[in-house]
Amino acid sequence: MKRxxxxxxxxxxxxxxxxxxxxxxxxxxxxxxxxxxxRYQQLTKELRCPKCQNQDIADSNAPIxxxxxxxxxxxxxxxxxxxxxxxxxxxxYGDFVRYKPALSGRTWLLWFGPGILLAGGFxxxxxxxxxxxxxxxxxxxELSVDERERLAKLLEKEQTHD
Amino acid sequence: xxRWIMVVPLAVFLLVAVFLYKGLxxxxxELPSAMxxxxxxxxxxxxxxxxxxxxxxxxxxxxxxxxxxxxWCPSCKVEHPYLNQLAxxxxxxxxxxxxxxxxxxxxxxAEFHNPYQLDIRDEQGTxxxxxGVYGAPxxxxxxxxxxxxxxxxxxxxxxxxxxxxxxxxxxxVDEAKP
Numbered sequence: 001m002k003r004x005x006x007x008x009x010x011x012x013x014x015x016x017x018x019x020x021x022x023x024x025x026x027x028x029x030x031x032x033x034x035x036x037x038x039r040y041q042q043l044t045k046e047l048r049c050p051k052c053q054n055q056d057i058a059d060s061n062a063p064i065x066x067x068x069x070x071x072x073x074x075x076x077x078x079x080x081x082x083x084x085x086x087x088x089x090x091x092x093y094g095d096f097v098r099y100k101p102a103l104s105g106r107t108w109l110l111w112f113g114p115g116i117l118l119a120g121g122f123x124x125x126x127x128x129x130x131x132x133x134x135x136x137x138x139x140x141x142e143l144s145v146d147e148r149e150r151l152a153k154l155l156e157k158e159q160t161h162d
Numbered sequence: 163x164x165r166w167i168m169v170v171p172l173a174v175f176l177l178v179a180v181f182l183y184k185g186l187x188x189x190x191x192e193l194p195s196a197m198x199x200x201x202x203x204x205x206x207x208x209x210x211x212x213x214x215x216x217x218x219x220x221x222x223x224x225x226x227x228x229x230x231x232x233x234w235c236p237s238c239k240v241e242h243p244y245l246n247q248l249a250x251x252x253x254x255x256x257x258x259x260x261x262x263x264x265x266x267x268x269x270x271x272a273e274f275h276n277p278y279q280l281d282i283r284d285e286q287g288t289x290x291x292x293x294g295v296y297g298a299p300x301x302x303x304x305x306x307x308x309x310x311x312x313x314x315x316x317x318x319x320x321x322x323x324x325x326x327x328x329x330x331x332x333x334x335v336d337e338a339k340p
Contacts, residue, residue, distance in 0.1 A: 050193060050296035051297055064295075064296045064297070091196060092196060092292065093193065093196055093296065094294070096194075
């Protein structure tokens with residue numbers, strides 16, 4: 001009985017703990033319409049918190065993330081477009097704050113690296129397959145007349161066994 | 163038998179080892195500042211003492227350190243005595259009191275000595291945002307024309323000053339001399 005109670009209390013405590021962790025930062029902003037709300041949510045998910053580096057600013061409780069959310073809200077209210085807002089952040093905090101880095105000389109490897117690796121893998125695979133095929137084909141040609149006869153005999157034997 | 167293929171695992175290992183070794187010395191929590199080479203952002207804010215209004219023009223004329231601090235920041239407390247020391251040596255330091263309670267800031271400056279020539283009061287954090295500040299303490303080095311030349315994140319102590327800031331500061335002082 002006691003044990004059951006303890007387990008229940010523990011479970012509740014753990015549950016509350018998890019709930020606390022899972023909760024994202026909540027602000028109360030009044031948006032003009034759903035489109036603006038969506039843009040706000042999209043932008044805060046695309047921008048990285050400079051302080052707590054593996055969170056987007058929508059998710060972070062750091063004071064700096066709250067400031068940046070407020071700035072984004074303010075700029076949305078001023079009618080700025082997404083590009084202007086992202087540029088504002090990059091001007092201050094660098095490319096680092098973008099979870100979607102812009103395509104530039106420094107980031108092309110990041111964008112195309114995986115594709116290049118995949119293509120390279122395909123090329124290697126193709127080469128290997130071709131080589132094997134080539135080897136197999138060569139092997140066939142190398143069968144001499146004697147060998148063919150032996151092979152035919154062997155096959156015949158097998159058939160008579162059946 | 164292709165002998166060279168036996169070297170591949172060793173080569174892969176060495177490559178990975180080099181990158182991991184480099185990784186030991188990375189400081190991912192220190193972002194490169196996007197502000198280097200840009201002019202100090204425009205602002206118009208009161209002083210902490212409340213006796214005057216300060217703008218970016220007040221920072222011009224001499225190379226200086228601009229130290230972003232707050233009473234809520236324990237590391238700022240740690241570096242404060244060293245800033246006092248630098249100020250005594252004649253280094254020009256300005257303070258940006260970042261997102262702080264002004265009463266607490268005044269008390270701090272009275273209690274622990276004020277190393278700053280100008281005390282910028284950035285209660286809302288707007289200047290901090292324009293500077294790309296993401297914590298405190300952060301220390302910017304600006305030249306006589308108000309261009310940001312360097313940024314140090316974290317405590318300024320004797321070794322940071324000696325190894326990073328002092329040579330740059332001295333260079334800017336020499337540069338500013340006619």
